[in-house]
Amino acid sequence: MGKAIDPDWAAQEASDFAQSRANRIARNAVTATNVMQAARDTSAMRTYHDTYGISVPKTAEITNQRQSGRCWMFSAMNVARHATMKYLDVDTFEFSQAYGMFYDKLEKANAMLERIIATRDLPFDSREVCYILDDGMSDGGYWPFAMNLIKKYGLVPKDAMPETACSKSSSEMDAQLERLLHRDAGILRKAAADGVDEDLLHAQKDEMLDEVYRVLAICLGEPPQHFDLEVKVGPACQAEESKISEVAPTPKDLGAKGEDEDKAAKPVRILRDFGLTPLEFAAHYVPFDPDDYVNLVSMPGDTRPYGHVYHLTLTDSVIDGTPIRLLNVAPEVLDQAAIASLKAGIPVSMSCDVMQNFPRHIEDFKYVLSLDGVDMDGLFDVDFDMDRTSMLDMRETSLTHAMTFQGVELNEDGTPKAWRIENSWGKEQGKDGYLIASAGWFHLYGGEVIVKREFVDDETLKMWDELPAEDVTPWSGLAAGFAKKRL
Template sequence: MKITTDLLRQFKHDFDGNPVNHAVKNAMSKVGLNKSSIDNNLTRRHSFVFSHETKKGDITNQQSSGRCWMFAALNTARVDTMKKLNVKTFEFSQNYTLFWDKLEKSNYFLESIIETADEPLNSRLVQHLLLDPIQDGGQWDMFSGLLEKYGAVPKSVMPETYHSSNTRELNQLLTAKLREFAAKLRDSHKAGKSSKELSEQKETFLSFVYGLLTKTLGEVPQVFSYEYRDEDNQFHRLTDITPQEFFKHYVSWDLDERISLINAPTEDKPYGKAYTVKYLGTVKEGKAITYVNAPIEVLKEAAIASIKDGEPVWFGCDVGKMLEREAGIMDDKAYDYEATLGETVELTKAQRLDYGESLLTHAMVFVGVDLDDQGNPIKWKVENSWGDKNGDKGIYSMSDKWFDEYNYQVAVKRQYIDEEWLKALDQPVVELEPWDPMGSLALVK
């Protein structure tokens, strides 16, 4: 059946028959869809007061880059550093970790191109690899691998540059070069070059990448000194320390003890199993991305236990859904589309994943939770990395129902997870295809 003149006439008749439609049309033409639909009681439900809170530093700003996962991880780690240094706030260099992420991702991509050299160029796998090889985004285990290998440094040791805060031009050029390198590697393989020769060719490509990153992001420190004053105004100087030593002594995390839990309530991913995603990673020789799929209540219980213990929680979510950005509120009832449009979007969480309507897009940090008298969560305190202009000076509030619907991942210490779910890590890990929605990367800015 096609759209006919009679059908269009019926559509117009139906629209004109409801005077509310014209009032909504006028409002939306002036202020837009969301502002016309915002629930007037939204701010009343979010007082930005929470019963349990962790220590946190000053609000950070990822600028025009997709480094949210780095900011969230480093903002989680810095709480331990602040305690050890006895300082009110602290910030790690996100430029330092960006440098190594770009270099390691380049190597991971080129290694994957070599591994798939016998695949047809138009295969879904090769085209997936070529789609976006050097994007800013990532997941918890990808960053864990960077910390394990390269450590971390204070922000003053490797400060921001134009291209660390504005990554688009760098990503465009680097993507073009990596695709060029991929073509050359595949051509060399077709010409009968050996694995050793392909590896040597790859190393020359990586040398170019290293030079480009040094020119745009700056030289990475191998040894550095750091001066600071503590909360008692006492001066301190750390000298001749490596990034790995700084992370070991002033964060002191056992990265193997930090477990990633996901909530993917789809039929193809039974709860109680561990999953990984093929061809997804940063450090090629590092630990593979691994997460345990569990009911959303398990993620909440682990996050609450961590917060009660003073430990902030890294998490990944679909931040663009039902977000009132200016107010800094994530609430499943933020917009009353039923009132303005006549109906809302009626998809379950599983359906949103299956039909491409939702996936993990952004990483932030839980730094508090508001519990009722029975210990049930009402709302969550969120530290974002979009600066201090929105929300409560950069702090956001998330309703518990929003957590249910749009939160997908938390990373917490093993001790906060019930043993029932940890058993999954002793079983064979299920491999997901590279294009699975749980392979999406946090990169919203």
């Protein structure tokens, strides 16, 4: 046993602490206002401005994942909807995240039980089985989870399957799903121990999914098999003209006048397409290729060399879907790929450890993510400094939250100075739903972007296409930082 704390030492520490004026001031500030408010450096924060030399020209209304861990789904759909907005010539659009959540949970339940069958010969307290049981039904996920759902089940507009109490606040639904799946896992493992063959175990699993579907339908509503698309569209809408009609009477019929007479005279146009399936909607109105993206991460360290592609075992949510592939490269590669995409007017899905140095609940500058805006070292007179490699090794940081780059301000040498980030926590959070992240903050606490192939340099793209993925367990040092996004 190690050496115990001496009470006399603690008493001396108390005496020494009280004699320091800085300690007393810091104590009074923190106990009255909490840590982040006391540590904020307004002189530094006010140097960050919400202006960007490169910005996606048309961004939609801010989304809100509420009290659920679906950030990865919102980020992916916020990228995909950009293509739909351009196709329909509309200022905003939103896909149904409840529809995606329904099938995500159903697929995760299937994957969890399949893994329980595959590990039936391992002890119940083995690390593999514990991970499957602990993480199987979480809200968290990765970009490929969303892409597999789009390819398999399509998409629907939000009004075709709106949010419910359980999609907005998922903990109660998740608790019942976890209980059900834990029960089912125990039944399958007992059956395997009793000598039931694998075919019969899979048959049992299929019956168990009936109950999972029922729980999901009760909590989220039944996902639509067909729906009617009716939406106002702009003059540059690329849909079939036969499906578009003008609202009568038109402004021109009414003799509209004004300073902007041309604009006033434009008729209102409505696109109507009846009886669509979700796959038909995705094919016709979402010109977005889920297979056209490269998943870049930057995870430095001796056990995480750059130039390698990794696959996390026990993690893919859709059996026989596209597996997770993560290409580890230097942070500058992520920067330049994201900049190239934004220059083309296409938003970028990104991930970071969002709660690091995030003054989310302070009154002023609650939207600034920077390395100099929050002075914890000065507040506590403690050196908290860690480099990114050490933080990954010691489990101090991981990619906890997915959002979307919508703009970037560049330095004179073309490197990023600050990023404009679209969040999915509603308009009231941050600055009208957006955050500002300094380039230094993203290098230290960021670490993932997903971009179209055309925006990746040739050398990196060659590695992505040709390198085999190396399997790593989710708990290994090699996988440090690759946590599921779930905030």
